[in-house]
Amino acid sequence: MARVLATAVRVSPWQSLLCLFETLGKVLAALSPLFIGVFAAGALKQDLRQMLCAAAALVGSTAANTALQAVGVNARVRQMELVGHTFDAQIAELTARIPTLDHLENASYLDKLQILRDNENALGGALNTLINTINTLAYAVSVLLVAVTADWRLLILIALGAARLLTARWSMRWEKAAEEAAAAPGRLTRHLIDLTVSPAAGAETRVFGHQSELRRRIRLAVVGWRRPTVRSTDRNSALAGANSVLFFATAVVLLGWMTRDAMAGTVSVQSLVVAVGVLQGLQSVSSSFVSAVGSLTKVGRNCARFLWLRDYADEVAAVHTGRRQPPDRLRDGIRIERLSFRYGDSARDSLTDISLDLPAGSVVALVGENGAGKSTLVKLLAGLYRPTGGRVLVDGVDLADLDLIGWRSRMSGAFQDHARFELTAQRSVGAGDLAVLDDPERVLRALHDAAAEDVVNALPAGLGTRLGTTWPGGVDLSGGQWQRLAIARGMMRQSPLLMVLDEPTAALDAATEHSLFERYAEARRPGRVTLLVTHRFSTVAAADLVVVLDQGRVIEVGPHAELLANQGHYANLYELQGRGYR
Amino acid sequence: MNQLRVLWRASPVWSAVALALTVTEAAVRTLLMVGIGQFVGSLPASASARTWRWFLVVAVLLLAGPILQSSLAAVTARCTTAYLVHVFDLVAEVGVHPRGIGHLDTPDSASRIRAVVDATRDWSFVTGAGAIWLIIGPRLAGLGAIAVLLPWRWWVPLAVAASFLLVSRVFMSWISLAFDKLLETTGDARRRASYLRSLLTRTESAKEVRLFGLTDWLSDVYRSTWYEAMTELWRERRSGLGPVLLACSVMALTVGGAFALIGLDVTAGTVSLAGAVTMAQAILRLQNFGVLGDAGTALARSTSTLRALANVRQELGLPAIGPAAAQAESSRSTHAAAEVRLDGVSFGYPSRATQALSNLTLQIPAGQSIAIVGVNGAGKSTLIKLLCGLYEPDQGTVRVDGADPAVDEAARRRVAVIFQDFVRYHLPLRDNVVLGTATDDVLQQSLTDAGGLALLERHGWDTVLSTEYDGGTDLSGGQWQRVALARALAAVAGGAGVLVLDEPTAALDVRAEAALFERFLEVTRGVTTILVSHRLSSVRHADRIVVLASGGEGIVEDGSHDELMRLDGRYAEMFGLQARRFAQ
Structure with missing residues (x-):
C-alpha cells in the first residue's frame, strides 16, 4: 500500500498535493454542525454579528468545499489513471517477463491474477480508494472534534463503534467470499459477450441459430455472477441496519439526558443543536472507520496480488539461474x-x-x-x-x-496456434527480429522465404497496412493469411x-x-x-x-x-x- | 433519465420498490429538519410537555432512517442484477440480432460496438447502475428543503437551489466532457494501448512474445501510446475547471446572502429560534442539488455508456432500450438434402479493395457431394459465408432450396457448417456439441460419427472445455476439431440439408483423417456436402470437384477426380504436387 502511495508521489508530487484539496473540503463540511450551533446561539441571543460570522463559515463549508472538491477530483482522477497505468505496465511486464508458460495455463493462477491482468487500472483504483479513505478519515476525525466540543457524552456513541468493528470482520469475509464465487461466472459472462460481438463466432451463431440460446446463457451467467453479491449485500445491509438501530437508540437516550440537562440549564442550546446536527456524522464515524479498514483490506488484497505476482516472477527467475x-x-x-x-x-x-x-x-x-x-x-x-x-x-x-x-x-519459429499481431503488416512480421523491425527489405525477404508475398501484395497500403478490422483503416485477413504472416515472422531472424x-x-x-x-x-x-x-x-x-x-x-x-x-x-x-x- | 427507463424495463417491481423507499427516506429527512427545529425552538420556553413531544418525533424519525437505508441497499442489489441482465442482453442482441455479420467486421461499427462492450467492464458501469438511487434520494430531500423554506421567502430557496444546480450542471458537464471524450476522441488510442498490453499478458501471444523477446519493445510502445492519448485528455480536463470555479463563487454569494437574511429576520423578530434552526438546516440541505461525488461520476459514465449502446442499437434498427420482438424460431421442416444455386454472384468486403468473388455461377443438385479447391x-x-447468408452478394443470387439464406431464416437453418475458426465455447462438452436442447441419442451419435467417442469416455458430457474454470479441461486442436464436426453433424440430424x-x-x-473419410459417405448420406480442403487426397472422394481461380475470378475446372486428372489442368498439377511426395 505504501508502494501505491510512493508511486503516486513519484509520478506526480504536485498532483498528489492537489488531491489533498478534497480532504480540506471534507474537513470544512464536517464542521458545519458546529457553525449551525453557533448560528442558533446567535439567533437565541439576537446577536447579528455572531450570526453573520457563522454564515460566512457556512459558505466555506458549502461553496469553498465544492471548489476544493472540483480541483481535488481532477487531481485524484488523473493520479488514479497515472498510477494505475504505472502498475498496469509493471504487471504486464512482469507477466511477460516470466520466462515459462505454466502460469498462463493454470486455473488457480488465473483466478488469482485475473483482476490484475484483465482489469486495467486495478491498482489505480486502489489509489483512488486510498485517497477516498484519507478523505473519510479526515472527515471522521473532524466530526469527532465537533462532538467533543458539544458534549463529552457523545463519545459514548463512539464506543458503540466497537460492535461495528467486531462485526466488520464478518462483512469482509462475506464480501471476499462473494468476490471469489462471482469470479468464474463473471469470466463466463465476458467470454459469452465476446462471442456475440466477434465476427467469427457471429457467423457460427447465425448458421446454427444459436442467437436466442446464446442470449439465454448470457442471462444465466449474469445472474450467476451477481447472485453472490446480492446475497452478501443482504447480509451486510441487515447487519448495518441492526448496528444503526442500536446506534440511534443509544443516541436518543443520550439526547434525552442532554435535553433534561438543557431544561435544567446545565447544557447550552448551542451544544444541543450541535449534538443533534453531529449525530448523522457521528454514525458515519464508526462506519467510516469500518469502511476504511474494509477498503484498505481490499486495496491490500490487490496490492498483495501484485506482490504475489512479483514474488512469483522472482521465484521463477530464481529457479532458472x-x-x-x-x-x-x-x-x-x-x-x-x-x-x-x-x-x-x-x-x-x-x-x-x-x-x-x-x-x-x-x-x-x-x-x-x-x-x-x-x-x-x-x-x-x-x-x-x-x-x-x-x-x-x-x-x-x-x-x-x-x-x-x-x-x-x-531461436526462431512458427506455430499452428500463432499470435495475430494487429499492428502494421511491416511490424507484425518484423517483430520476428526487433533489430530490423522497421526494415522493409528484411520483411520482404522474410515474406519471400515464407511464400507470403501475395498476402502483402493484396493489402491496400502494402506493408504499411494496419491489420485487424477493429482499428481505423484496419484490414481483415483470413486464417491462412495470418498463418503465413506468422511463418514470415519466424523467418526474420538470420541465423538461429x-x-x-x-x-x-x-x-x-x-x-x-x-x-x-x-x-x-x-x-x-x-x-x-x-x-x-x-x-x-x-x-x-x-x-x-x-x-x-x-x-x-x-x-x-x-x-x-x-x-x-x-x-x-x-x-x-x-x-x-x-x-x-x- | 435514460437509466431510469432502462431500470423500469428491466424490473418494474424492484424499481418501484426502490423508488418508494427512496421517496419515504427523503420525506423522513425533511420531517427530521422540521422536528429538530421545533424541538430546539421549544427549549428556551421551558414548556417541557411540548419539548418531550417533539423529542419523541425526532427519536422515531432518527430510528426510521437506517431501517429504510438498509432495505434500500438490499433492493438496489436486486435492481442492479435485473438491470445488468437486461443491459447485457441488449449488448448481446447488438451482436447476434442483425441477419448478417457486416456490423461486426466493418472497422467503424465494430470499433464502436467494442467500445461499448469495454465500457460495460469499467468499474463505473456496475456502480452506476446502483448509483441512481443514491442520486435521486438526496435530490428529493432537497425538494423537501425547498418546501420547508417556501413559506418564509419563496425566492430564497429557489435562488440558492438554482446556484447549487448551476454548480452541479457545470461540474457534471465538465465530468461528462472528460469521460465522454475518454470514450470517443481518445477511444482508439486507449483501446490500442489496452490491446498492446493484452499482447503481453494473454496466453495466445505468450509463446511468441517470449520466443522473439518482445516484452521490452511491447512495453515501450504500450507506455508511449497510453501517454499520448492521456496527455491530450488531461489538458482538456484541466481547462474545463475554470467555469466550475466561477459557478462556485456565484454559489458562495447566494448561500451567504441567504444566511445573512435569516440573521436579519431573527434580529427583526420575524423569525423564531425554531424557524432559524430549521431554515439553516434546510439551506444546507439544498446542497443536495449540488455535486454528488463518485456516485454522480459513476452515474454519468454509465449513462453515457447506455447512450452509446442505444445509438449503436438504433443504427442497427433495434429499439434503443428494449429487446427487439422475438424472431420466429424457424424449425427445419424437411429433412431432405437441399439444392444449392449461385447465379452470377459477385462480392467484395467493404474493408478490402479487391473483389473476393466475381460473377460466380454454381449449381449443386440435392444430395451431391462437392469439393471446392483453390489457392x-x-x-x-x-x-461459404455467402451460402450461409452472412453477407448479401453485391450482384447475383444465392439460393438454398430456392430461398435466399440472407433473408430467409428457414433457408439458413438448412445449412450446417464447420468454419475453420469454429467457436470454442467455455461450456461443457455437451453444449459444445449442441448448444440448446438435444436428445442424448443425437449427441452420442454425432460425437461418435465425428470420431470423438474417446473424448466422451475420458471427460464425460459435463466437463467444461476450458482450463479457466474449476474442473475444466482443454482439448488439443484435433480434439476440438472433432467436437466442431460433431456440432455440424448434430445440426444435420436436426434437419440441415447442406453440410x-x-x-x-x-x-x-493421419489416422483420424483416414477414419473420418472412410465413414464420410455413410455419415453424410442424404445431405448435400460441400467440402473445402487443401488436402487433395480427401477431396478426391467427392462426386464433383470445382477449382476456383485465384483472385476470385471464378470456376476454372469442374468435374470428377478422374475427369479432372484426364484434363491435366490445375487440379491435376496440384494433385501431382502432393502425390509426388509419396512416390519413393
Whole structure:
C-alpha cells in the first residue's frame, strides 16, 4: 500500500498535493454542525454579528468545499489513471517477463491474477480508494472534534463503534467470499459477450441459430455472477441496519439526558443543536472507520496480488539461474537426455524418458498423432516449460545453465496456434527480429522465404497496412493469411541455432505448402537444427531424421527411407496417408 | 433519465420498490429538519410537555432512517442484477440480432460496438447502475428543503437551489466532457494501448512474445501510446475547471446572502429560534442539488455508456432500450438434402479493395457431394459465408432450396457448417456439441460419427472445455476439431440439408483423417456436402470437384477426380504436387 502511495508521489508530487484539496473540503463540511450551533446561539441571543460570522463559515463549508472538491477530483482522477497505468505496465511486464508458460495455463493462477491482468487500472483504483479513505478519515476525525466540543457524552456513541468493528470482520469475509464465487461466472459472462460481438463466432451463431440460446446463457451467467453479491449485500445491509438501530437508540437516550440537562440549564442550546446536527456524522464515524479498514483490506488484497505476482516472477527467475550465453553456431547439436514432463496437477506424464540426438546442420522431423507430446517437446526446447526429469544439452551445455533470453534470441519459429499481431503488416512480421523491425527489405525477404508475398501484395497500403478490422483503416485477413504472416515472422531472424516449425502449414493450400516445404528443405544450414513438427507425413520425407512420438514416448527414429523399410508405425501411417494419392 | 427507463424495463417491481423507499427516506429527512427545529425552538420556553413531544418525533424519525437505508441497499442489489441482465442482453442482441455479420467486421461499427462492450467492464458501469438511487434520494430531500423554506421567502430557496444546480450542471458537464471524450476522441488510442498490453499478458501471444523477446519493445510502445492519448485528455480536463470555479463563487454569494437574511429576520423578530434552526438546516440541505461525488461520476459514465449502446442499437434498427420482438424460431421442416444455386454472384468486403468473388455461377443438385479447391485467397471462405447468408452478394443470387439464406431464416437453418475458426465455447462438452436442447441419442451419435467417442469416455458430457474454470479441461486442436464436426453433424440430424466443411481435418492426424473419410459417405448420406480442403487426397472422394481461380475470378475446372486428372489442368498439377511426395 505504501508502494501505491510512493508511486503516486513519484509520478506526480504536485498532483498528489492537489488531491489533498478534497480532504480540506471534507474537513470544512464536517464542521458545519458546529457553525449551525453557533448560528442558533446567535439567533437565541439576537446577536447579528455572531450570526453573520457563522454564515460566512457556512459558505466555506458549502461553496469553498465544492471548489476544493472540483480541483481535488481532477487531481485524484488523473493520479488514479497515472498510477494505475504505472502498475498496469509493471504487471504486464512482469507477466511477460516470466520466462515459462505454466502460469498462463493454470486455473488457480488465473483466478488469482485475473483482476490484475484483465482489469486495467486495478491498482489505480486502489489509489483512488486510498485517497477516498484519507478523505473519510479526515472527515471522521473532524466530526469527532465537533462532538467533543458539544458534549463529552457523545463519545459514548463512539464506543458503540466497537460492535461495528467486531462485526466488520464478518462483512469482509462475506464480501471476499462473494468476490471469489462471482469470479468464474463473471469470466463466463465476458467470454459469452465476446462471442456475440466477434465476427467469427457471429457467423457460427447465425448458421446454427444459436442467437436466442446464446442470449439465454448470457442471462444465466449474469445472474450467476451477481447472485453472490446480492446475497452478501443482504447480509451486510441487515447487519448495518441492526448496528444503526442500536446506534440511534443509544443516541436518543443520550439526547434525552442532554435535553433534561438543557431544561435544567446545565447544557447550552448551542451544544444541543450541535449534538443533534453531529449525530448523522457521528454514525458515519464508526462506519467510516469500518469502511476504511474494509477498503484498505481490499486495496491490500490487490496490492498483495501484485506482490504475489512479483514474488512469483522472482521465484521463477530464481529457479532458472543459467547465465551462460549460447554458442555462435552449433558444433555438435542438441542432445535430449531422458527428458520427462508432466503438467502441473496432471495424473500422467506428457513426455516420458525421451532421449534424442538432433545433430547440428540437420533437418529433423517430429511426427506423431494428436496428443503425442510434440508441442510439449517444442516448448521444453524453447525453455517455456521446465522439464520434470532429464535435460536438454545444447552443444553439451545444459539448457538450464543457459541464459534463457539469450537462448531464445538464437531461436526462431512458427506455430499452428500463432499470435495475430494487429499492428502494421511491416511490424507484425518484423517483430520476428526487433533489430530490423522497421526494415522493409528484411520483411520482404522474410515474406519471400515464407511464400507470403501475395498476402502483402493484396493489402491496400502494402506493408504499411494496419491489420485487424477493429482499428481505423484496419484490414481483415483470413486464417491462412495470418498463418503465413506468422511463418514470415519466424523467418526474420538470420541465423538461429534452432528453428522450430510447429505445424505451421495446417491451414494452407497445397501449392503454398509445397513451396514452403521446398524452402524448409533449403533451411538446412551448418550450425543449425531445423525441427519440423507435423502430422502430415508428406512434408517429412526429405528430412534427415524422422522422430516418431507416440503417447509421450519416442517409438521410432531414423531417416525416412529406413523407417519405411522397417515397416513399423511410421511406415504404416505413411502408407495410410499416401493411399489417398494412389 | 435514460437509466431510469432502462431500470423500469428491466424490473418494474424492484424499481418501484426502490423508488418508494427512496421517496419515504427523503420525506423522513425533511420531517427530521422540521422536528429538530421545533424541538430546539421549544427549549428556551421551558414548556417541557411540548419539548418531550417533539423529542419523541425526532427519536422515531432518527430510528426510521437506517431501517429504510438498509432495505434500500438490499433492493438496489436486486435492481442492479435485473438491470445488468437486461443491459447485457441488449449488448448481446447488438451482436447476434442483425441477419448478417457486416456490423461486426466493418472497422467503424465494430470499433464502436467494442467500445461499448469495454465500457460495460469499467468499474463505473456496475456502480452506476446502483448509483441512481443514491442520486435521486438526496435530490428529493432537497425538494423537501425547498418546501420547508417556501413559506418564509419563496425566492430564497429557489435562488440558492438554482446556484447549487448551476454548480452541479457545470461540474457534471465538465465530468461528462472528460469521460465522454475518454470514450470517443481518445477511444482508439486507449483501446490500442489496452490491446498492446493484452499482447503481453494473454496466453495466445505468450509463446511468441517470449520466443522473439518482445516484452521490452511491447512495453515501450504500450507506455508511449497510453501517454499520448492521456496527455491530450488531461489538458482538456484541466481547462474545463475554470467555469466550475466561477459557478462556485456565484454559489458562495447566494448561500451567504441567504444566511445573512435569516440573521436579519431573527434580529427583526420575524423569525423564531425554531424557524432559524430549521431554515439553516434546510439551506444546507439544498446542497443536495449540488455535486454528488463518485456516485454522480459513476452515474454519468454509465449513462453515457447506455447512450452509446442505444445509438449503436438504433443504427442497427433495434429499439434503443428494449429487446427487439422475438424472431420466429424457424424449425427445419424437411429433412431432405437441399439444392444449392449461385447465379452470377459477385462480392467484395467493404474493408478490402479487391473483389473476393466475381460473377460466380454454381449449381449443386440435392444430395451431391462437392469439393471446392483453390489457392488461398481464391474466395472459398467467402463463398461459404455467402451460402450461409452472412453477407448479401453485391450482384447475383444465392439460393438454398430456392430461398435466399440472407433473408430467409428457414433457408439458413438448412445449412450446417464447420468454419475453420469454429467457436470454442467455455461450456461443457455437451453444449459444445449442441448448444440448446438435444436428445442424448443425437449427441452420442454425432460425437461418435465425428470420431470423438474417446473424448466422451475420458471427460464425460459435463466437463467444461476450458482450463479457466474449476474442473475444466482443454482439448488439443484435433480434439476440438472433432467436437466442431460433431456440432455440424448434430445440426444435420436436426434437419440441415447442406453440410459445409471448411478444412475439417486440418488439425486431425493421419489416422483420424483416414477414419473420418472412410465413414464420410455413410455419415453424410442424404445431405448435400460441400467440402473445402487443401488436402487433395480427401477431396478426391467427392462426386464433383470445382477449382476456383485465384483472385476470385471464378470456376476454372469442374468435374470428377478422374475427369479432372484426364484434363491435366490445375487440379491435376496440384494433385501431382502432393502425390509426388509419396512416390519413393
